[in-house]
Amino acid sequence: MKVACREVYGKTLVELGKTNPDIVVLDADLSVSTKTSTFAKEFPNRFFDMGIAEQDMISTAAGMAACGKIPFASTFAVFGSGRAWDQVRLTCAYTRLNVKIVVTHGGITTGEDGASHQANEDLAIMRAIPNMNVIVPADGFECAKIIRAVAAYHGPVYVRLPRLATPLIHENDNFDLKLGKGIVMREGKDTTIFACGIMVAMAMEAAEELSKNGVEARIINLHTIKPLDKELIIKCARETGAAVTAEEHSIMGGLGGAVAEALVENCPIPMARVGIKDVFGESGKPDELLVKYGLTAKEIVAAAKAVLKRKT
Amino acid sequence: MTSPQKIKELEQTANKLRRHIIEMICRAQSGHPGGSLSAADIITVLYFYKLRHKPQEPNWPDRDRFVMSKGHAAPVLYAALAEAGYFPLAYLNTLRQIGSSLQGHVDMLSLPGIEMSTGSLGMGLSAANGMAMACRLDKRQNRIYCLMGDGEIQEGQIWEAAMTAGHQKLDNLTAFIDHNKYQIDGQVSEIKEIQPIADKFKAFGWHTLSCDGHNMKSIIEALEKAEKLKGKPTIIIAETVKGKGVSFMEERPLDYHGKAPTPDEEEKALKQLCEIEFKEQK
Numbered sequence: 001m002k003v004a005c006r007e008v009y010g011k012t013l014v015e016l017g018k019t020n021p022d023i024v025v026l027d028a029d030l031s032v033s034t035k036t037s038t039f040a041k042e043f044p045n046r047f048f049d050m051g052i053a054e055q056d057m058i059s060t061a062a063g064m065a066a067c068g069k070i071p072f073a074s075t076f077a078v079f080g081s082g083r084a085w086d087q088v089r090l091t092c093a094y095t096r097l098n099v100k101i102v103v104t105h106g107g108i109t110t111g112e113d114g115a116s117h118q119a120n121e122d123l124a125i126m127r128a129i130p131n132m133n134v135i136v137p138a139d140g141f142e143c144a145k146i147i148r149a150v151a152a153y154h155g156p157v158y159v160r161l162p163r164l165a166t167p168l169i170h171e172n173d174n175f176d177l178k179l180g181k182g183i184v185m186r187e188g189k190d191t192t193i194f195a196c197g198i199m200v201a202m203a204m205e206a207a208e209e210l211s212k213n214g215v216e217a218r219i220i221n222l223h224t225i226k227p228l229d230k231e232l233i234i235k236c237a238r239e240t241g242a243a244v245t246a247e248e249h250s251i252m253g254g255l256g257g258a259v260a261e262a263l264v265e266n267c268p269i270p271m272a273r274v275g276i277k278d279v280f281g282e283s284g285k286p287d288e289l290l291v292k293y294g295l296t297a298k299e300i301v302a303a304a305k306a307v308l309k310r311k312t
Numbered sequence: 313m314t315s316p317q318k319i320k321e322l323e324q325t326a327n328k329l330r331r332h333i334i335e336m337i338c339r340a341q342s343g344h345p346g347g348s349l350s351a352a353d354i355i356t357v358l359y360f361y362k363l364r365h366k367p368q369e370p371n372w373p374d375r376d377r378f379v380m381s382k383g384h385a386a387p388v389l390y391a392a393l394a395e396a397g398y399f400p401l402a403y404l405n406t407l408r409q410i411g412s413s414l415q416g417h418v419d420m421l422s423l424p425g426i427e428m429s430t431g432s433l434g435m436g437l438s439a440a441n442g443m444a445m446a447c448r449l450d451k452r453q454n455r456i457y458c459l460m461g462d463g464e465i466q467e468g469q470i471w472e473a474a475m476t477a478g479h480q481k482l483d484n485l486t487a488f489i490d491h492n493k494y495q496i497d498g499q500v501s502e503i504k505e506i507q508p509i510a511d512k513f514k515a516f517g518w519h520t521l522s523c524d525g526h527n528m529k530s531i532i533e534a535l536e537k538a539e540k541l542k543g544k545p546t547i548i549i550a551e552t553v554k555g556k557g558v559s560f561m562e563e564r565p566l567d568y569h570g571k572a573p574t575p576d577e578e579e580k581a582l583k584q585l586c587e588i589e590f591k592e593q594k
Contacts, residue, residue: 063446090429
């Protein structure tokens with residue numbers, strides 16, 4: 001079964017809006033796509049369409065937060081992170097204001113719109129900002145929990161959602177999710193696959209395949225890229241001796257970069273990064289793009305086999 | 313009507329702020345004197361006449377809020393906050409020093425009384441809009457003020473924000489432009505013309521006023537008029553002189569945008585400012 005995280009986002013905002021009058025929502029002319037339109041219908045007085053002006057939207061949200069509001073500001077990932085980067089840095093993060101930047105259309109599965117709209121660098125540029133929290137839910141159940149958790153947390157947060165409906169990786173919402181703590185999705189002793197977002201489901205598929213070949217891969221769902229769950233990463237590295245990362249993002253600076261930084265300083269082991277290899281995407285169907293740009297279970301299997309060979 | 317006595321008091325306060333600015337920047341041997349001096353009278357009227365604020369209770373929710381969008385004019389705001397009692401005057405000695413709360417550009421987390429961190433130009437008006445929108449939602453009676461530089465309005469975000477304020481009809485917002493006519497690289501009109509400023513804001517849905525930014529009565533009148541104007545935000549274009557109060561800075565504003573005076577110049581500047589005060593007292 002597939003669920004679109006952005007639909008869940010819209011519904012969860014309405015739920016939160018009912019109990020917390022301080023929640024306000026801003027969008028930059030993409031409310032129908034980001035699903036903040038769901039909130040707008042329910043609470044028109046607390047919804048602000050800022051027009052096509054992402055920089056203004058982010059600093060306006062900061063001003064609202066300075067007056068005690070809990071603003072959720074939404075647009076596409078490429079604009080929320082890139083177009084408004086300086087505004088996020090200075091007016092949201094430096095100030096540690098309570099602004100939630102929840103973006104949709106993250107990654108290459110944005111598809112037909114092409115490279116201009118495919119944010120493959122957003123996690124890296126958001127992660128580099130002090131005080132920022134960077135989160136990527138892996139399915140609809142996680143998305144609902146994450147939106148509720150970031151509303152309860154005081155401080156700036158960047159949450160990245162995909163455009164498409166994606167497979168549910170949890171059977172129900174009966175699981176614990178703590179911001180900053182990875183989730184063990186599958187036990188294994190031979191290698192660890194760290195994944196986030198849509199790549200968690202693919203990592204699960206890869207683990208099944210590897211298991212058929214006698215390789216038991218542990219799967220860690222790192223929904224929080226920052227603050228990174230270093231403790232869990234190091235523990236897995238020690239126990240399994242090899243690591244693969246998988247993300248719908250450049251292999252530079254995102255999940256793969258973060259895990260590599262943690263491992264190289266604490267427990268250097270053979271490692272491979274599955275992700276977009278420092279290139280721009282292009283127009284195409286999401287499934288075709290995933291194959292062309294190397295974001296598949298097959299790629300994860302190949303990467304796992306390669307690191308296993310390097311294991312001493 | 314403001315009494316002549318009050319006007320005189322404000323003039324003396326502005327002069328005091330100017331002396332603090334010179335002393336702070338000279339001690340730090342770093343900072344932006346020109347644009348701090350040009351804004352000194354506006355800041356004085358705001359902090360010592362207009363703003364409803366409680367320096368002893370800086371987070372009072374119904375306070376008027378001021379956003380310094382031209383964050384490099386930090387010294388004038390620090391001087392005003394210290395004189396108003398937000399923190400000890402002695403802090404002013406630490407401007408731009410390592411470990412100090414008085415950062416080179418204003419930082420809301422390090423000092424009480426700073427409503428928004430700025431420094432990268434063009435962001436303050438958006439933040440002020442957000443405050444005005446939030447306070448209106450909460451049905452507060454307070455007002456939001458913002459000060460922009462004239463060169464600063466070359467930033468595109470200013471015009472996004474100008475459009476927002478006009479569209480949202482933020483009549484609880486009054487913004488100033490410190491029209492001192494100079495930016496780092498030269499005269500604003502030569503670098504990139506911003507005129508006609510009033511027509512531009514008018515077209516974006518604002519009430520527009522102007523004032524003599526070095527005349528207390530003129531600033532006060534503009535502010536009081538702005539408070540009565542309903543249905544739209546108001547911009548006050550304040551005609552100012554970069555380096556105001558210090559002759560050699562007024563004459564060579566480009567040399568003192570972001571450069572500290574030498575010790576000799578400091579002495580000369582302070583002497584001039586003291587003479588102004590002496591003349592006023594006579």
